[in-house]
Amino acid sequence: MTLKTITLTVNDLVETVDVPQNMTLLQMIREKLSLTGTKNGCAAGECGACTVLMNGEPVNSCMVLAAECEGANIVTVEGLAKAGKLSTLQDTIIEAGGVQCGFCTPGMLISATALLKRNPNPTDSEIRSAIVGNLCRCTGYVRIVDAIKMAAK
């Protein structure tokens, strides 16, 4: 399979990676960059576990081809804390108790981060629709929504 060399920014670091044409962004992040915080829950764009920020927008990284990410700016869950300090949302999801098995958490945090960036004061239903594509089977979303509200304050 032919490889394509791409250069992109991931969590503020410039990376140059050789990727097969059919490799997804999710596979590249996990397998080539060893950033395993981003999860695979369906590989079909239906669960949100693989959500990352691409140029500031949340995307399902399992639905993006790595080869098309030339020049892109990607933020994964590993990029949310800066210099060892957790982001506000990371703090509030801990405080609210919004983490159980934790498998949805990285994607959830990314979607919520994007929400608060474009809408710092979301309503309850805006919060819920911003994470409608992030499935969580453990929490009933109760404390996840609480955490996003707390971070918005």
Next chain:
Amino acid sequence: MANAKSKEQVVNPIGASFTRNDVYEKVTGSAVYADDIQFGNKLLYARAKRSPYPHALIKKIDISKAEALPGVKVVVTGKDFPNRIGLYLQDKTIFATDRVRFIGEPVAAVAAISEEVAMKAVELIEVEYEELEAVFDAEFGASDKAPLIHPDLDKYVCPNFIFPKAGTNIANHFKIRKGDVSSAWDKCAYVVERSFKIPHIQHVPIETHIAIAQMDEKGKVTVWASSQSPFAQRNLIAHALHISQSDLRVIAPLVGGGFGSKAGVTMEAIPVALATKCKGWPVKFLLTREEEFYTNFVRQGLTIHVKVGCDKEGNLLALKNMMYWDGGASTEYGTNVTRAGGYSSSGPYDIPNVETDSICVYTNHPIGGAYRGFGMSELHTGLDQAIDELAEKAGVDKVTFLKKNGVAEGDVLVTGMIMHKNGIQECIDNVAKSLKMNEKEKPSSPDRLRGKGIAAMWKAPAMPPNPGSSAWVEMSEDGNVTVGLGGQEIGQGTFTVMAQMAAAALGVPYEKVRIAGPVDTQYSPYEWQTVASRLTWSMGNAVVLAAKDARRQILETVAEAWKESTDDLDIINGVVVSYKSERETSLENIVIYGMPKENNEGWTGGPIVGRGSFMPKYVTNLDAETGQGPRAVVHYTVGCEGLDIEIDKNTGTIYVLKGAASFDVGKAINPALVKAQVEGGFAQGLSSAMFEEIKLVKGVMTNPSFVDYRIATAPDMDFPLDTPFVEVPQDDGPWGARGVGEHPMVPTIAALGNAIYDATGIRLTNPPYSAEKIYLAMLDKGLVK
């Protein structure tokens, strides 16, 4: 006291909502799940060849083309692995050997250098089948007209509390005969008879099943698996492959959701089988989301016929349950699900006359296994809706009816066991109060109907009589504590709760306790399985014993060094204090190096290692014909849920205005974690009530994706949920605690069904209660035009 460290303010670790001890890793992406472990370039990828037929004989398998494909390392079929495997009834092989029994059953597997090559190789495997008549309905399957799915049933091994019927498709028939049901109907003033069909559903952990296996040159196998049962997997897989349990090591990192699906052995055996044929190579098998839906455990379907009666005042007198469980192609785990459904078949109600037949039937459907609170959601969906109707018939308000019949201390249960103290009355009261059950309230618009529903529940840990737990406690130079345990962190927070218990039993602050993870059968102490809501109680008891053992060793060391009696010593806030001499010493160093004796007489103590082991010893078998025996289970957790809903007349859509859930947890070791379990369980229950169904058409699952199998999303859960808990202590639970992990999803379908009935007067028997179903029923009844 000179040193006041022992007097610093400490939070009592029991009853405090400490932050989970795995959360930092989980929010930063550094938490390790099985698929995150790196195996380097040698890693092989496995794929399975699966049956396209629900029931067929395998005539021939040709793997030569697959083997010849470049990049393929090994191809295996059932003929190399003939041994049977199963947690209760050993009726399964790793691969189908002579016949396939459901669509998706593995018949062969490939390990190759990439997923793509493995998938291609699977396509090249040629299998010839001869199709057989199939069974798609449990009641039909139980009849003598049905073709046999397991003709060798009489040869399968099973424990003495499972009753398969050779020459039929009945894998277990559990019976209850309490009192005299047939003569009791005459004494009933009111009787309700209803049938319900509860569909198969899927656990849907967001992390699909995954296992990686590697065999070394000497034949030792290591398995890394997303697992609720590393020890049961060690035992069962070793057994199936004829290797020593001590040569099979299971390492179980964090689990991305289990809900019962990752208990016992399912797909984990496939990479192990492959690994035995390519020594030295790690083989990874990750289920696709589609495979997750139907090739592994599902919640089995149930057809239940309930007949229940009460006297004029509303006292329950008689209950008859006929339950046909659609066990699927293998019932190795499902036989115990039906047993649990049987021995708890009265629900949390005091009923003098009960007759139950709980029948587990082989069908050509996906394999039924453990699903969060197994047997109980299914049972209560029927029972609690029939009881709701009976209350109305008797003219007794529903809350009063539940309370009047609620099971109390000293009641003789359906199995003859005597009920222990419990808080069902308070649970019902909590829900009734929270939802103002005694008030009929108006809908928010003329386009909507409003209704409230309530349902009570109970559930006992469903397990063999003697499942064991064990633990150890070690300490480091700085006085920090490490707890070794074998129960698994699947999101419920057990590592946090165990740390709290160890801290309290030892006398150190919570922050000083670490859990030795990941669970690894080579180092971790034995734990039966992370199932049945049993860890807080069972593993908790083992951890407390281990911590107390460590504490005893510390106190003996100090007592000898100080020439005092241990009776005068205590450990407070990580400091040993003497009430007699008022001396103090911190735990630092002495827990490793011991202490010098006075007058240069040498040393005492040494590295502290506490051990604890716990196993219930009082559970008895039940009579095969009557289901009666002194003690069927260890204990019951009881609870109640309710919903206040509106239904849109134009669409049938349900809008939940409020939910309430109250469970008697004995003692909430960590109240925030208890509430989080209840919230998540309620959501899962509501999701199953409104949306979920594995749609099976002639054995084919027609909706194996998140698009077609919908689970609750955040907007679906947009309502306040009240979760007050009750604490009536369990006599043999640590600080009185008992489990609550599964219970919150048990009564939810019934509570919703009762709310729909209250709003519309329509009893929708078969979940899920989708908008479409509700709308059509309203149309049918003339409620809408």
